[in-house]
Amino acid sequence: MTRKSKSIPLKPLAKEFDNGIAVGKYPIADLRLSEEAEYSHRHDYHFFILQEKGTSYFEIDFEKHQIKKPSIIYIAPNQVHSVLKAENIEFCLLAINNENLHPQYLKLLEEISPAKPLTLSSKHISLISQTFLLCIDLFEEREGKLYLSSLKDSCNTLISLFLSQYLERSGHADTLSRFELVTKAFKLALEQNFIKNKRPADYAQKLNISVPYLNECVKNTTGFPVSYHIQRRVTLEAKRLLFHSNKSVKEIAAELGYDDYAYFSRLFNKATGMTALTFRNKNRD
Structure with a gap:
């Protein structure tokens, strides 16, 4: 049942992610148990997903998407969304707030929004997957004087790979009429x-x-x-x-x-x- 409130539900990053970044690889069981996934809501951060296997059914701003092939999904902070169904999926996820985003990337994300899920070639899947794993390793390290800087830099590299895919499909700025x-x-x-x-x-x-x-x-x-x-x-x-x-x-x-x-x-x-x-x-x- 969809929960009603006085305004659109806005979910912030959990308190344990006080640095404004959360990244990980999740099994299907986690998604099924997640109230965030089941109910329509929006976030106050940017959501980047790499779906590597399986089939998922997203609803983003009243438009339904069936994602069968390895794909990337970008959900902007203002977009209301939910996961309607998921079948045997494996996915990586990055949640990051504006403060940790490179200003140029933030501007480009505003330009491509709203963005539809994109199917990837095997070459791009491999590169984005490897970068996700680096981000996850750095996120879980949580030690060292340069921990946050290294994590932020690696996550922005990952975001640049997402952006490259979206910009490639929409055409480069220097080739636009x-x-x-x-x-x-x-x-x-x-x-x-x-x-x-x-x-x-x-x-x-x-x-x-x-x-x-x-x-x-x-x-x-x-x-x-x-x-x-x-x-x-x-x-x-x-x-x-x-x-x-x-x-x-x-x-x-x-x-x-x-x-x-x-x-x-x-x-x-x-x-x-x-x-x-x-x-x-x-x-x-």
Whole structure:
């Protein structure tokens, strides 16, 4: 049964990981017993998973993923997720907070989010697996004056390997067209400002370009105009709050920057094909 609370459940790193890093290799039994895995929640840290064997079923922001082959999974701090089912899996996991991340990597992670699970080739599986094992060995050492520095450096190396895979699939920055670069900048600005900025003009101003040109870039790259992406991002946050909290629709509208509750309700209905209350009741266990 999904547990409801006043807000989306936010799980911090356990107190024993006060350095802001936790890394390990886990058997299937641990995953089945983990309340974190079973119930929808989010973390205040970044989650990197290497699934080496077996089949898992994740739900990340209302999208279900069946992962059968060796894959990597990145879950950002703001994403609501759960593990629906797991069959004979072996996986390595790294949890790390912002303070331990290389600033450049943190920026790149913001750019690739939300990221879907990626299937790996045997070559990349081997490299990432070996790096995970190094991180685990250093994590368990817990001694020496350079313990935390060595652990942090090795974990950032691991994160760079994850990022390399995601960036390779999305194209290198130096090969992106002008339209793609503008769209990338717009999506990053949207993630940071969607609550207070709801108009395409707001984002065009931030990027120092005209609204028609911003729309041209975004529509050419994604197939949808700027307004679609703004509404889609707001609707996702509304879905998170409707499903994972007991806030009223009026409270959610206000939290998302809408003083006009009726307008928000119409927008949600138009974007999803159902009212906010219907969505909540449909998804309530």
